[in-house]
Amino acid sequence: MRFVWTVAWRLLRDGRFQTWLIVGGVTIGVAVVVYITAIIDGLQANIIERTLSSQAHVVLRPAERLNQRAWDARAEVRTLADVRKRTQREATIGDVDAVLAAVRAVPGVQAAAAVASGPGVAQQGGVRKAIVVLGVDLADFQQVIRLDDKRREGTLSLAAGEALIGSELASDLGLAPGARVRLQSASGEVLSVRVAGVLDYGVQDLNRRRVLLPLRDAQSLLGYGREVTEIDVRVQRLFEAQRLAADLSRVTGLSADSWQAANSQLLTALRSQSESGLMIRFFVTLAVALGIASVLVVSVVQRQREIGILRAMGTPRQRILAVFLLQGGIVGLGGSLLGTALGAALAVGFTRVARNADGSPLFPIVLQPELFVSSAALATLVGVLAAWLPARRAARLDPVEAIRG
Amino acid sequence: MADVLRLQGVRKRYGGGASPIVEVLHGIDLTLADGAFAALVGPSGSGKSTLLNLIGLLETPSEGEIWLAGQPAHAATEAQRTLWRNQYLGFIFQFHHLLGAFSAEENVLMPVLAGRGRIHADDRRRARLLLERTGLAAHAHKRPVQLSGGQQQRVAIVRALMNRPRLVLADEPTGNLDSRTAQEVFALLRELNRDEGTAFLIVTHDAGLAARCDRQVSLQDGRLVRDSARVA
Numbered sequence: 187m188r189f190v191w192t193v194a195w196r197l198l199r200d201g202r203f204q205t206w207l208i209v210g211g212v213t214i215g216v217a218v219v220v221y222i223t224a225i226i227d228g229l230q231a232n233i234i235e236r237t238l239s240s241q242a243h244v245v246l247r248p249a250e251r252l253n254q255r256a257w258d259a260r261a262e263v264r265t266l267a268d269v270r271k272r273t274q275r276e277a278t279i280g281d282v283d284a285v286l287a288a289v290r291a292v293p294g295v296q297a298a299a300a301v302a303s304g305p306g307v308a309q310q311g312g313v314r315k316a317i318v319v320l321g322v323d324l325a326d327f328q329q330v331i332r333l334d335d336k337r338r339e340g341t342l343s344l345a346a347g348e349a350l351i352g353s354e355l356a357s358d359l360g361l362a363p364g365a366r367v368r369l370q371s372a373s374g375e376v377l378s379v380r381v382a383g384v385l386d387y388g389v390q391d392l393n394r395r396r397v398l399l400p401l402r403d404a405q406s407l408l409g410y411g412r413e414v415t416e417i418d419v420r421v422q423r424l425f426e427a428q429r430l431a432a433d434l435s436r437v438t439g440l441s442a443d444s445w446q447a448a449n450s451q452l453l454t455a456l457r458s459q460s461e462s463g464l465m466i467r468f469f470v471t472l473a474v475a476l477g478i479a480s481v482l483v484v485s486v487v488q489r490q491r492e493i494g495i496l497r498a499m500g501t502p503r504q505r506i507l508a509v510f511l512l513q514g515g516i517v518g519l520g521g522s523l524l525g526t527a528l529g530a531a532l533a534v535g536f537t538r539v540a541r542n543a544d545g546s547p548l549f550p551i552v553l554q555p556e557l558f559v560s561s562a563a564l565a566t567l568v569g570v571l572a573a574w575l576p577a578r579r580a581a582r583l584d585p586v587e588a589i590r591g
Numbered sequence: 592m593a594d595v596l597r598l599q600g601v602r603k604r605y606g607g608g609a610s611p612i613v614e615v616l617h618g619i620d621l622t623l624a625d626g627a628f629a630a631l632v633g634p635s636g637s638g639k640s641t642l643l644n645l646i647g648l649l650e651t652p653s654e655g656e657i658w659l660a661g662q663p664a665h666a667a668t669e670a671q672r673t674l675w676r677n678q679y680l681g682f683i684f685q686f687h688h689l690l691g692a693f694s695a696e697e698n699v700l701m702p703v704l705a706g707r708g709r710i711h712a713d714d715r716r717r718a719r720l721l722l723e724r725t726g727l728a729a730h731a732h733k734r735p736v737q738l739s740g741g742q743q744q745r746v747a748i749v750r751a752l753m754n755r756p757r758l759v760l761a762d763e764p765t766g767n768l769d770s771r772t773a774q775e776v777f778a779l780l781r782e783l784n785r786d787e788g789t790a791f792l793i794v795t796h797d798a799g800l801a802a803r804c805d806r807q808v809s810l811q812d813g814r815l816v817r818d819s820a821r822v823a
Contacts (some may be wrong), residue, residue: 189704200692247616495688498649499750500677501705502670589688 189233189505194512201485205517208481212521213528215474216565219467220529220558224551225536226463230456232549234424237452237460238445240387242330243427245448246289246440248277278302278413279440288437289417294430297329297420304408304415308351309368317355318322318395319369321404321414330420334387339363340383344400348382352393356384369397369407377407471564474521475572478514482576486510486583491510493580494588503581510577511570518569522562530558594658595679595757595790596623596646600664601655615641616813618655628781629820630801633810639794640762642810646792647680647760648672660757677706681751681789682721685763687743689735693816696722696731696744702728702754709737714753725779741772745779752783761793765800777803 198205279285282300289298302321307314324344329332333342338353340363349369351361361367361381369377380401387393405411419434421427424445431442446453486493493506533551540548603616618637623629632641644650645657648664651672652741657664660679664672679692680783683703689698699718722728725745735743744764764780765773777800784791793804801807 189708192704196692491688492690495684495690496701496705497673497701498647498676498682499705500673500675500680502673505705505708586644589684 190512192509194509194516197489198513198516204481204485206519208478209521209524211477211516212474212565213524215470216522216525217528217532217533218470218559220526220561221532222463222466224529224533224553226459227552228549230459231552233456236388237449239390240331240389241445243421243424243445244419244431244434245443246417246434246438247415248279249441274301275543278410278415278538279417280413282414283405285417285438289419289434292430292437294422294426295419296422299323299326299330299418300401300414301416301418302392302404302408302414303411305372307370308355308359308397309370310361313359315358316395317397318402319397319399319408321399321401323401324368324503327414330418336385336387338384338386340381343382344398346400346403347379350383350385350398351381352388352396354393371407373409375407375409377403395550456554471568474565475568478517478569480498482510482514482573484581490501490583490588493583497583497585498589507577507581512581513572514569514573515566518566519562522565525565526558526561593625594622595625595660597658599656601645601652601657603645604653614813619815621808621815623758623790623792626788627782627806628804629792629806629808631792631808631810632801637810638813639810643760643762643794645683648676659724677702677754679757681754681756681759683747683751683759683761683764685766687747689743689746691735694732695727695738698746699750699753701750706754718753721752725749725782733801740768741775744768744776748779748783752787752789756789758790758792761791763794763796765797793801
């Protein structure tokens with residue numbers, strides 16, 4: 187039997203209604219925090235997943251060609267010149283194996299694939315559709331961008347003379363796996379390929395235009411020889427892509443664009459959403475803290491005489507202080523345990539209610555163990571901090587005044 | 592026999608600053624021997640409660656010295672006064688002031704728990720022994736609200752003695768009881784005084800009870816006007 191624990195617990199147990207009131211407040215507050223966090227994290231993870239399902243995290247391309255001044259003037263000489271941007275033709279990357287090896291050696295890079303891309307036309311039965319040809323090594327490319335979840339028809343293979351085409355292109359040209367289609371590049375080269383499979387990227391433009399070919403077939407169709415137009419990279423940590431892009435650019439001398447740079451508006455929206463969530467969490471936490479503090483202040487006033495008796499019989503101030511701080515911690519921890527359970531139940535309930543037309547959840551909820559641990563730790567800490575003023579007031583009570591009431 | 596309490600020229604003033612200064616006690620000299628059984632009597636407003644608060648180390652004197660169990664209480668820090676209250680003193684109030692969230696036995700153990708922070712098996716044995724001696728063994732696990740007024744006051748008396756204090760201060764311990772129960776409670780105080788060897792200073796308005804104490808100290812207008820020990 188220890189004083190601080192015993193007295194704190196007994197007084198809480200004795201003040202049943204107040205205790206349940208305060209625990210109920212913490213429970214609702216923590217439930218709101220857990221629910222909002224789970225929904226926002228789930229929504230953001232889903233948006234990022236969908237955005238990046240058909241995009242590389244970092245894309246390396248040859249640097250833009252710039253017009254150079256023929257003569258550099260001395261500092262004191264002012265020159266008047268109008269330097270226009272040069273017309274860009276499809277630039278390529280040579281010595282692909284060496285560049286790939288250099289890229290893969292950079293810490294944080296998970297996979298890299300060489301891509302030869304260029305414009306073209308697909309013809310079938312007199313219908314011509316503009317396409318974008320992507321020549322890839324399928325095994326390498328799948329390490330960067332998943333395709334198995336996008337296969338709608340046929341097989342996921344790219345042997346010489348085969349192609350994987352987008353679902354809308356297949357529909358527009360009336361193509362199915364096994365059918366042949368004629369492809370023509372901008373330079374006039376022609377290649378007849380067999381459709382191995384039809385893919386659904388979840389993005390209309392890609393479904394309408396993208397044609398995947400084996401790397402060698404695309405290089406010969408587009409006239410690149412042994413060269414490629416870009417290196418697609420997958421990184422280990424998604425949000426380090428921007429930093430890694432700078433590293434990769436330095437290592438390879440190529441221009442590097444991260445997915446963040448390519449989707450800056452989306453990131454701004456996500457950041458705003460996170461900040462809104464943070465504000466909600468802050469004010470809910472503040473409300474919980476004020477709730478705990480106000481109930482404990484009332485409790486101190488009600489227990490004044492008992493505190494006076496305890497002080498009169500020789501209880502040190504610090505022990506009285508510890509009793510009320512512990513009470514704050516207990517209600518914070520208890521409320522947070524109930525609150526995380528309630529918040530998780532609400533979030534799971536949301537996924538059952540909010541569903542797509544096909545019955546699948548609108549988006550998956552992210553309920554990470556860290557969320558429970560951090561919520562419980564935060565609520566306990568808030569409980570202790572909120573109890574500070576009431577506890578100090580209790581510890582400073584003059585026993586004579588307190589007993590007299 | 593050693594003195595458990597010695598007061599020399601103790602004065603207590605209140606107020607100051609914006610409010611006028613009022614002196615409630617005007618130079619009190621008093622000694623109490625170990626094992627004494629004394630009554631402190633006097634009309635309302637004579638300064639009894641103030642004197643009891645000073646002796647109980649709940650307040651500090653404006654002037655004079657208070658020696659408790661050989662310790663200079665008048666010069667003690669707040670922490671020392673808290674420690675000495677726990678070690679040397681027991682309190683009995685007019686209203687029992689038991690802690691409602693705890694059983695009778697736990698209330699009795701509270702001074703040990705308050706001072707040391709934890710209790711041992713020996714403490715439990717003593718608490719049960721005291722409860723048995725006062726006829727409360729069967730009520731040890733009851734909450735104060737489940738006990739009669741007399742039983743509550745007996746639990747409060749046992750609680751005051753739990754830490755083997757040198758001096759018990761009792762403020763109108765029978766003031767809230769009917770006459771029969773008051774007699775029983777007084778008899779219990781007397782018995783514990785003899786058996787435990789603890790000194791008692793009992794504030795009472797009841798002249799009959801005061802007469803049955805070994806010594807009567809009378810206070811009037813903040814001055815000791817009569818001390819039967821000195822008269823004798």
